[in-house]
Amino acid sequence: MGKQNKSALNEQEGVSQNEITNTSSIEFIKQKRKTQPSSDDLVAHILQGDITALSRAITLVESKNPSHLEKANTIIKACLPHANNSIRIGITGVPGVGKSTFIETFGTHLTSLGKKVAVLAVDPSSSITKGSILGDKTRMEDLVKNDRAYIRPSASGNSLGGVARKTRETIMLCEAAGFDTIIIETVGVGQSETAVHSMVDFFLLLKLAGAGDGLQGIKRGIMEMADAIAINKADGDNIKKAKLAKVEFGSALHLYPEKSSSWQPKVSICSALHNEGIAEIWELIESYQKLTKANAYFEHKRKEQNKFWLMQTIEDRLKSDFFTNKKIKEALQYQLQLIERNETTPFAAADYLLGL
């Protein structure tokens, strides 16, 4: 038991350690201990649900080495026809809302229903704080040991765009490896919710009751993205406050125009710690899935997301190619000074820079 995830954990410390501690794919490793497995080998093992192969492929996706990236692209391409059969759930909430405990209880519930659960994270800050998700992981004690779950620490990277790309490709690899429920957590730094929202089918906002701030504490735009709000820590003295908050959030959600999914966002209360209300949240997600698959919104949204990511990737690259150019960098600083002194217009400055 737990071997697969142990492997995933150790994977962070390097491929060799990963290979040694993982015994579920001994044969595979014996063959490959000395040499890097080929793309074909990795793909074949991923499709069999081999966690070691999955972890290695994800490492390639996350690598900055161009030859690794090329290999990663080959693997992803081969995995593509086997991806997509999942529900992708985004979960966000401020620190302290109990995200780890929620994912632990929620994920364990899903595995008990026979689901295979992958937990990923989009956390652009982790490159600075050196892995807040890693800390979380030690708190997901049961899920880490669970054979039907796979927890992958956040890809690091300087840009949200880069982290998002890696996470998107990791989703596909996990799906190809047979994970049918993908949970993507975000700590809500900067624009990360928007990035996560654009890669998931269902977006869940965790809130606390009586945190004193009510709706005020919700970052702009987050409410509009939520398909459901779960008010966590609804236990003990908190239950009454949670019920009040449910009413408050419920009416706030009604202020927004109807979503094109024709789904009316719901508010739920739960206690992840006491495993209360967790099954109901999954039922709610299932009814969302049922509705949007029936009205074809589910498939439509995924295709739109893919097109969005194509455009987004192109835009990101065009911008980064332009702005990382040394000549542009220097000239831009000067043009910004001119703007600051009101000596040029933004448009004249842009013309000048684009003409360099």
Next chain:
Amino acid sequence: MGKQNKSALNEQEGVSQNEITNTSSIEFIKQKRKTQPSSDDLVAHILQGDITALSRAITLVESKNPSHLEKANTIIKACLPHANNSIRIGITGVPGVGKSTFIETFGTHLTSLGKKVAVLAVDPSSSITKGSILGDKTRMEDLVKNDRAYIRPSASGNSLGGVARKTRETIMLCEAAGFDTIIIETVGVGQSETAVHSMVDFFLLLKLAGAGDGLQGIKRGIMEMADAIAINKADGDNIKKAKLAKVEFGSALHLYPEKSSSWQPKVSICSALHNEGIAEIWELIESYQKLTKANAYFEHKRKEQNKFWLMQTIEDRLKSDFFTNKKIKEALQYQLQLIERNETTPFAAADYLLGL
């Protein structure tokens, strides 16, 4: 009286007509009837508040002729040191809310206080509907005839980015010509509110009481942008409904986090038709101006807006240069088909297209 604006009106029908009907700058025209005035001439006259010269410069800004644009840039550069001394007010609201009547009454009130008022419009749809603002203008009967007001129909263009650029440059020209209050109207098509929001100091949302839809009818994100909501047509049987709506919108506005201006958005009721509550809205804008000038947010916001427009212009141009490339256009269609059939990832498709 009204010569200046008559000139502005006729300007649409061509420069020659404009020149003939405008008598306030007879000397200027006599000299220039046969030849195009030089940039220096135009600048000198703009700085004297000459409306004919202003209109001609705006026509250059709006031109698609590269030599006109070059001349426009020279003029704008020379006008820059004289621009910026104004309050820029964005006004939005759905058709039927009474924007024209509001601007007519509001603008007339401002001129009675000694202000010089320019009314511009961002209306990307006008290139399709052939000028809805033109229709509005005939409804602003008093303002059109008002010597202290200048109404300029919406710049046309295929892209919001293009229209926004022209409007931004027109603002500067109007300011250089001595207009101290710039009203920018938008009909709320597509992303035009966002564009207008990013070029004004104060954003006013016009609403109707008892239009039946309440908060539901407000487009996503608009509420968050508003520095004030004015509930128009609060007259006769409508007054009670307007007062109720004021309470409703007031509590909705409180749901949002505090703005970095530290301004708390306000709700006002008015009847533009009966000139009731109009002075109060101007007082409200004045108190916003006082607050944000005292805490330096006003100046800060303008500089941030300029930097935003620099980046936005560069991004727009990078994208349009890329996507209008014929080879890219064709290849993109094919890659989108592959995505639709789930035969490639957005990232692989982007790599391919960027490598062409």
